[in-house]
Amino acid sequence: MNVHVEKDPTTGFEKVILKEPRGSSAQVLLYGGQVTSWKNERGEELLFLSSKAIYKSPKAVRGGIPVCFPQFGGGSQGSLEQHGFARNRLWRIVESSVPLPGNNDAAPVTSINSSNKAIVELLLTPTEDDQKIWPHNFELRLRVALSIGGDLTMTAKVKNIDSKPFNFTFALHTYLSVADITEVRVEGLETLDYYDNLDELKRSTEQGDALTFDTEFDRVYLSTPNKIAVIDHKKKRTFILKKDGLPDAVVWNPWERKAKLMADFGDEEYKYMLCVEAAAVEKPISLKPGEEWTGRQELSAVSSSYFSGQLDPRKVVQGSSNEHLPQNQTSIISRFSLRLFAVITLMCSSRNPNIKKF
Numbered sequence: 001m002n003v004h005v006e007k008d009p010t011t012g013f014e015k016v017i018l019k020e021p022r023g024s025s026a027q028v029l030l031y032g033g034q035v036t037s038w039k040n041e042r043g044e045e046l047l048f049l050s051s052k053a054i055y056k057s058p059k060a061v062r063g064g065i066p067v068c069f070p071q072f073g074g075g076s077q078g079s080l081e082q083h084g085f086a087r088n089r090l091w092r093i094v095e096s097s098v099p100l101p102g103n104n105d106a107a108p109v110t111s112i113n114s115s116n117k118a119i120v121e122l123l124l125t126p127t128e129d130d131q132k133i134w135p136h137n138f139e140l141r142l143r144v145a146l147s148i149g150g151d152l153t154m155t156a157k158v159k160n161i162d163s164k165p166f167n168f169t170f171a172l173h174t175y176l177s178v179a180d181i182t183e184v185r186v187e188g189l190e191t192l193d194y195y196d197n198l199d200e201l202k203r204s205t206e207q208g209d210a211l212t213f214d215t216e217f218d219r220v221y222l223s224t225p226n227k228i229a230v231i232d233h234k235k236k237r238t239f240i241l242k243k244d245g246l247p248d249a250v251v252w253n254p255w256e257r258k259a260k261l262m263a264d265f266g267d268e269e270y271k272y273m274l275c276v277e278a279a280a281v282e283k284p285i286s287l288k289p290g291e292e293w294t295g296r297q298e299l300s301a302v303s304s305s306y307f308s309g310q311l312d313p314r315k316v317v318q319g320s321s322n323e324h325l326p327q328n329q330t331s332i333i334s335r336f337s338l339r340l341f342a343v344i345t346l347m348c349s350s351r352n353p354n355i356k357k358f
C-alpha cells in the first residue's frame with residue numbers, strides 16, 4: 001500500500017503517510033491535513049519543521065507546507081487573520097488508497113497504482129464561524145501526490161459554490177530545509193519587481209544577481225517565471241519549484257531577531273530554513289458562482305553537481321536540458337574545447353608541412 005492513514009494517539013490528528021510507489025525511502029507525511037514532511041529516496045528530510053512546532057488545533061504547524069487561503073498576508077493585505085483561516089483548520093480526507101478509519105465508505109480507491117503516484121485528496125469547506133468572518137461558500141480541495149523518484153506535487157482547487165462572486169489570495173507556504181542559509185542562492189527571480197514586506201510593501205525591482213541571504217528577508221516577487229531554483233551549496237542539493245496558476249513567489253526568512261519573537265520557532269532555526277512560496281497575491285483570484293480555480297506546484301530535489309557557480313537563470317526559466325550546468329561552467333567547457341582544437345591543429349601542422357602554422 002502506498003498510502004497509510006492513521007490517527008496519531010498523542011495529538012488526535014489524522015496522520016497520512018504517502019510512500020513512494022517503487023518502495024524507496026521517499027515519503028510525504030501529513031498531519032491534520034498539512035504536509036509536515038517530505039523525504040527523498042535516501043530518507044533525508046527536505047522540508048523544515050521547527051523543533052518547537054505546536055501540534056494543537058486550531059493552529060498551523062510551524063514548518064512543512066501550510067496553505068494560505070482565502071488571504072495571503074496580514075492586516076495590510078485584508079481583513080482576515082494573517083494568511084487566512086484555512087491553515088488553521090483540520091482538513092477532511094476525501095480520497096486515498098486505503099479505507100479511512102471509521103468511515104470506509106468515504107474512501108474510494110484512486111488510480112494510484114496506474115498513475116504510479118501515491119495520492120491523497122483533502123477537502124476544506126467553511127464552518128458557520130468561517131462564514132461569519134468570510135461570508136462565502138466554497139470547496140477547497142488539495143491533492144497531494146508523491147511520484148516515482150520522489151517529486152511532490154500539490155494541486156489546489158477552489159470552487160465557488162455560492163450564489164455570489166468572491167475574491168481570494170492564496171499561497172503554498174513551503175518551508176524548505178537548508179544546511180546553512182548563508183550558503184543558499186535562489187535563481188529565477190532576478191530583475192523582477194517585488195513588494196517588500198519589510199518596507200511597507202514598497203515596490204522595487206530586483207537586481208540581476210541570484211538572491212542570497214545575510215539578513216531578514218520578506219518579499220513578494222510578482223509575475224515570476226514558473227520555475228525557480230533554490231541551490232543549497234553546503235548540502236550540494238538544488239530544489240526545483242515549478243508552478244502553475246500561481247503567478248507570484250514569496251521568499252521569507254525571519255532571521256535572528258524575528259526568530260526569537262516566535263514561540264513555535266527555535267532561536268537558531270532561521271539558519272536551516274527558507275520559505276519559497278508559490279502564490280497568487282498581487283492580483284486576487286475572482287470566481288463567479290460555479291467557477292473553479294486551479295493552482296499547482298511541483299517540488300523536486302536534485303543533487304547539485306558542483307560546489308559553487310550558478311545555474312543560468314535564463315535556462316532555469318526556459319527549462320533547458322542544460323539547466324544544471326552553470327553558465328560559467330558551460331563557457332569553461334567551450335574554452336577548453338577551443339584550446340584542445342588549437343593544440344591538435346598545432347600538433348598536426350608540425351607533422352604536416354602542408355598545414356600552415358598559426
Ligand SMILES: O=P(O)(O)OC[C@H]1O[C@@H](O)[C@H](O)[C@@H](O)[C@@H]1O
Pocket residue numbers: 082083173197218219250252275277
Ligand atoms: O508567522 P506566520 O503567520 O506563519 O507568517 C510567517 C511569514 O510568512 C511569510 O509568508 C510572510 O511573508 C511573512 O511576513 C510572515 O512573517
